[in-house]
Amino acid sequence: MQEPVLQRIAARHGVTPEQFTLAWLRQQGFAVIPSSTQRANLAANLNVPTLTLSEEEQQAIAGLDRSERIANPDFAPGWY
Secondary structure: OOOHHHHHHHHHHOOOHHHHHHHHHHHOOOOOOOOOOOHHHHHHHHOHHHOOOOHHHHHHHHOOOOOOOOOOOOOOOOOO
């Protein structure tokens, strides 16, 4: 999560870029099932529902679209 926009907005909310991204996905209506092997990261992911992003923050992320693939067709050939 090296994207400066994500880091800046996450810092504004006092959360990690990962938490911020999970919150953004949730606000977009996606069902997110995060995974981690680290207990601290699992606990952090549970705090995401308390984070609400402003319209400006949501637009800042939407502006990051680089027209890149988000699913590898070799990994998901049946549904991609």
